[in-house]
Amino acid sequence: MDEKKDKKRQEKEFEPDLSVDLAGIVLKNPVLAASGPFGYGHEYGELTNFKDLAGIIVKGVSLEPWPGNSPPRISETPAGMLNAVGLQNPGLRNFIKEDLPRLRNCGLRLIVNVVGCTMDEYAGVACGLAGEVGIDGLELNISCPNIKAGGMAFGTDPAATRQVVEAVRRETKLPLLVKLSPNVADIGIMARAAEEAGADGISLINTLSGMLINTADKKPLLGNTFGGLSGPAIMPVALKMVWQAAEAVKIPVLGMGGITTADDALQFIMAGARAVAIGTGLFYNPELATVIKTGLERYLKKEGLLNLDQLEGIARS
Amino acid sequence: MGPGFCRITLAAPDIASLVEPGQFVQVFMPPEHPHMLPRPFSIYKADAENGVLTILVEIKGKGSRLLADRGPGSFLKLLGPLGRGFPPPPPGSILVAGGMGIAPLAFLAESVNKPRTLLYCARTADLLVCPGADLDLPGLQIIRATDDGTTGIKGTAADLLSGQIEGAPAVFACGPRPMLTAVKEICLRWGVNAWLSLEERMACGIGACVGCVVLTIDGYKRVCRDGPVFPAEEVILDG
Ligand SMILES: Cc1cc2nc3c(=O)[nH]c(=O)nc-3n(C[C@H](O)[C@H](O)[C@H](O)COP(=O)(O)OP(=O)(O)OC[C@H]3O[C@@H](n4cnc5c(N)ncnc54)[C@H](O)[C@@H]3O)c2cc1C
Ligand SMILES: Cc1cc2nc3c(=O)[nH]c(=O)nc-3n(C[C@H](O)[C@H](O)[C@H](O)COP(=O)(O)O)c2cc1C
Ligand code: FES
Numbered sequence: 001m002d003e004k005k006d007k008k009r010q011e012k013e014f015e016p017d018l019s020v021d022l023a024g025i026v027l028k029n030p031v032l033a034a035s036g037p038f039g040y041g042h043e044y045g046e047l048t049n050f051k052d053l054a055g056i057i058v059k060g061v062s063l064e065p066w067p068g069n070s071p072p073r074i075s076e077t078p079a080g081m082l083n084a085v086g087l088q089n090p091g092l093r094n095f096i097k098e099d100l101p102r103l104r105n106c107g108l109r110l111i112v113n114v115v116g117c118t119m120d121e122y123a124g125v126a127c128g129l130a131g132e133v134g135i136d137g138l139e140l141n142i143s144c145p146n147i148k149a150g151g152m153a154f155g156t157d158p159a160a161t162r163q164v165v166e167a168v169r170r171e172t173k174l175p176l177l178v179k180l181s182p183n184v185a186d187i188g189i190m191a192r193a194a195e196e197a198g199a200d201g202i203s204l205i206n207t208l209s210g211m212l213i214n215t216a217d218k219k220p221l222l223g224n225t226f227g228g229l230s231g232p233a234i235m236p237v238a239l240k241m242v243w244q245a246a247e248a249v250k251i252p253v254l255g256m257g258g259i260t261t262a263d264d265a266l267q268f269i270m271a272g273a274r275a276v277a278i279g280t281g282l283f284y285n286p287e288l289a290t291v292i293k294t295g296l297e298r299y300l301k302k303e304g305l306l307n308l309d310q311l312e313g314i315a316r317s
Numbered sequence: 318m319g320p321g322f323c324r325i326t327l328a329a330p331d332i333a334s335l336v337e338p339g340q341f342v343q344v345f346m347p348p349e350h351p352h353m354l355p356r357p358f359s360i361y362k363a364d365a366e367n368g369v370l371t372i373l374v375e376i377k378g379k380g381s382r383l384l385a386d387r388g389p390g391s392f393l394k395l396l397g398p399l400g401r402g403f404p405p406p407p408p409g410s411i412l413v414a415g416g417m418g419i420a421p422l423a424f425l426a427e428s429v430n431k432p433r434t435l436l437y438c439a440r441t442a443d444l445l446v447c448p449g450a451d452l453d454l455p456g457l458q459i460i461r462a463t464d465d466g467t468t469g470i471k472g473t474a475a476d477l478l479s480g481q482i483e484g485a486p487a488v489f490a491c492g493p494r495p496m497l498t499a500v501k502e503i504c505l506r507w508g509v510n511a512w513l514s515l516e517e518r519m520a521c522g523i524g525a526c527v528g529c530v531v532l533t534i535d536g537y538k539r540v541c542r543d544g545p546v547f548p549a550e551e552v553i554l555d556g
Contacts, residue, residue, distance in 0.1 A: 039525030043542070047396075047523060059527075068537055074518050074528040079352040081520065088527045088537060232352045260351060283354055283520045284345075286396070 016300035017307045018293065022275045023201030023252050024175040025109055025137045027054035029296070030269065030308060031289050034256050034279035035059055035113035035139060035179075036085070040099040044286065045106055053289040055109030057277060058099070060141050062115045063124045065091035070223035075212055080231025080258070081280055082210055084224035087115050092128045104134035111137040111177065119167045126171040138174050140165065140199075143181030143206035155181035155206075158193040165197035177254060179203040180245065182234075187241045188248035195249040202245050203254040203277070205238045231280035232258040239271050246272025246313055260284060262295020272313035321376050322446045323385040324361075325393075330368025332397045336360050338425035339402025339514055339546045342372070343522035345394035346383060355396065356380045357519050357541070359421040359491070362451075370395075373420045373447070399522055400545045403512050407486045408432050413474050413500055415439065415492020419447045421514055422491055426457050434458045434485075436477045438492070442468035475499035482507050490514070494554060501549040511549035515540050 018029035035057040038044055068088025075082045090098065095112075103110050112135055116122035122140065129135055142155035142164055154160045165178055178194035180187060182205040191202050207228025212221040220226075238257025246253045255273030259265055260281040268276045281288045296308070305311070318324055332342060343355035362371035376385050387393065403421070406412070408431035414422040416439045426435055433456065439445050441463050452459055461469030462477050470477065474496050482488065482503060490500045491514035504511035517529040517540040524542030531540055532553040538544065 037521065037526050039521075039527065041525075043521070043523040043525040068527060068530065070532070071530050071537075072518050073530060074520050074526075076354050076518075081354065083520075083526075083528060085527050088530075280520075283526075284351060 014301060016297055016305060018296055018300075020275050020308060021252075022175075022254060023137065023177060025055070025111070027109055027275055029054045029293050030273075030275035031265065031292050032057055032109075032111070032254070032275060032277040033282065033289070034277035035141065036083075037279040037282050040095075041103055041106060041108075042099075044282070048286045048289075050106055050108055052293040053108060054275070055111060055136065056103070056106075057111040057113050057139050058103065059089055060087045060113045060115035061089055061092055061095045061125055062087065062117075063092050063121045063128070065089065065094065072221060072223055073227075075221050075227075077210075077212070077229065077231070078233060080229055080233035081283075082212060082222060082227035082229055083207070084222045084227035086224060089115075092125050096128070096132060100132060100134065109136045110134060111139050113139045113141050113179070114168070115141045119164050122164050123167040123171050126168045129174075130172055135174060137177060137200075138168070138172060139177040139179050139203055140168055141179045141206070143179050143183075143204075155190065156184050158189050161190055161193040162197040165194050165199055169198035175200045177201040177203040179206055180241075181206050182237060182241055182257075183209050187244050191245040191248045195251050199251060201252045201254060201274075202249055203256070204245055205234070205241050205257045208234055208237065230258070232260055234258045235264060239267055242268055242273050243271040243316065247316065259292070260288065262292045262299065265292050265296065266299060266311070269308060269311050270313070270315040272316060274312060318373070318446045318448070319443055323374050323376065325372050325374060325384060325387075327370045327372070327393065327395065328368055329370045329395055329397075332395060333363045333368050333370050334365040336363045336370070336398035337402040338428045339421045340398040340400050341421075341545060342370070342395045342397030343399060343519070344372070344384060345396070346380060347387065347391075347393070350383060353380060354520055355522060356384070357399075357516075357522060359514070359545075360398065360424055361420040362424060362427070373417060375417045396522060400541055401543065403489050403514070403546050405429060406431070406433055406489055409485055410434070410487045410489060411436060411478065411481055411485045413438070413478055413488060413490040413492065413496075415474050415490075415496040416444050418491030418493075418496075418514070420491075422489060423447060423451060425489060426452070426454055430454075430456050432456045432458070434460065434481060436460050436462065436474060436481065438462045438464075438474040438477060438496075440464045445469075473499070475503060478503050482509055485509055487511065488549075498554045501552070501554060504549055512546050513549050513552060514546045515544055515552065517541075
């Protein structure tokens with residue numbers, strides 16, 4: 001009887017530590033907002049309190065403003081969605097002037113997703129952000145399937161990946177994550193190319209290339225014809241690629257793709273992810289970070305674990 | 318309401334006390350369907366005193382079917398009020414509603430008591446689903462029309478508007494894209510100010526994802542945040 005009570009009290013007092021170090025970026029818990037769905041954070045900031053989110057990866061920033069693709073840009077699919085936003089963004093200068101000051105004050109780790117059509121553009125964004133206060137890391141998006149030139153081309157060829165990562169590496173001392181495309185034959189090769197070129201971490205997966213046709217007007221549904229599939233439908237694919245990437249490299253991995261529960265997040269961690277990001281899941285539930293954070297805490301308590309260290313990649317051992 | 322449509326009344330005091338005509342809510346899907354996006358619906362009625370909102374739903378696909386099948390007393394999660402609504406209509410304004418476009422315009426009609434005219438149009442009589450009693454408002458003249466003549470005048474919204482627009486200070490419209498395109502063209506020709514409420518597929522509903530854009534003279538704008546109501550001369554509807 002007393003023993004039972006003791007155990008209960010112990011469980012209560014015992015507060016697991018969810019913090020992780022992602023490539024030199026210290027996070028209070030392993031849950032980040034994925035680049036894109038969260039925009040530049042202002043809108044969701046009005047809506048949910050940020051206390052359970054560790055950080056935000058802002059939407060892709062290019063050197064000059066990009067207009068984005070023609071609508072329709074999104075469509076729901078079974079347990080997921082297609083998007084072809086086309087990386088609409090205000091460009092580096094406007095980002096620094098308008099968005100960065102607001103982001104600095106939101107009390108979150110801030111990772112900037114960098115996009116470009118050429119190597120010089122990628123390097124230019126990294127260089128332009130170099131002196132800015134309040135940025136904790138960069139995520140190099142060499143994997144967006146929604147733009148016609150560049151983008152994914154860098155992410156599907158190991159030699160090009162190496163070149164673009166090296167070019168950005170020269171411009172920045174910030175922790176550098178490289179975001180890989182799932183639209184490749186061997187994710188391990190791409191992950192290793194990024195690591196060898198100086199990446200501090202690997203981030204994956206971006207969306208899977210896809211499309212839909214509207215049979216009523218006999219035309220592609222998306223304005224851009226092709227888009228990227230995200231959401232729970234891609235979760236098993238993402239998990240496998242995180243597993244393979246984690247096996248291929250020594251640097252930490254940020255896992256994402258279809259996470260909507262704490263159990264999903266745990267699966268990514270057990271496959272080898274240091275931290276996770278949530279995108280489409282936020283649309284279903286703007287409070288998802290809280291759900292995942294409390295779920296992780298509960299799991300660690302149940303397992304009697306003090307932190308997430310022992311769980312990282314445990315399913316592979 | 319007729320088959321294929323339903324009216325949902327929701328206790329949502331916070332939203333009911335804030336919402337303006339033309340604004341909308343994102344309705345989240347029931348928890349048994351955790352992998353579906355929320356659906357946007359215009360506010361049809363808002364009773365701030367009793368904290369009650371009403372939406373009109375046309376059953377089109379899986380999401381609207383799920384909502385229609387919810388029984389009385391069930392719980393739905395809402396986000397709102399969202400977007401920018403209509404400016405107040407000056408006396409003598411014309412409101413053009415095509416099909417379910419009636420929802421925000423009935424709310425707009427109710428929000429003022431100056432003289433105003435509602436052109437309520439649809440393809441056929443069964444699609445004019447708004448209960449007559451809800452539109453029985455002082456100072457509101459209603460003209461109904463159907464493309465096939467099964468009720469009211471035989472003709473389109475554009476036909477009707479062309480006959481009514483002379484002398485009107487402003488036009489407010491919501492309905493299918495082709496109708497809005499015609500309304501815009503007529504209003505520009507007559508030099509009458511017009512506001513159009515647009516629809517686009519949405520994910521976040523709050524302006525973060527830039528998924529729901531419409532082309533305007535200033536580039537792409539977000540229907541959920543910069544709209545859904547736009548000045549007619551700003552939007553490029555075939556873009
Ligand atoms: C601002 C705004 C106000 C609206 N107000 C009303 C209203 O008052 N009454 C009403 O009946 N309908 C309204 N709609 C349309 C309504 O949102 C769609 O009919 C509904 O989302 C269809 O969902 P579904 O699952 O039944 O159809 P499906 O075709 O299965 O939906 C698939 C996906 O496409 C989206 N979608 C399909 N049609 C539309 C559309 N026309 N507009 C936006 N997204 C769409 C859905 O949200 C969903 O993500 C409004 C739309 C917008 C943008
Ligand atoms: C609407 C939308 C916009 C996105 N924009 C970007 C972007 O700007 N840069 C990027 O690297 N990834 C972008 N992504 C991809 C996500 O960051 C993420 O990799 C992918 O959606 C898989 O995660 P999820 O299933 O949790 O959404 C976008 C995804 C969505 C749905
Ligand atoms: S739905 Fe996300 S910006 Fe409008």
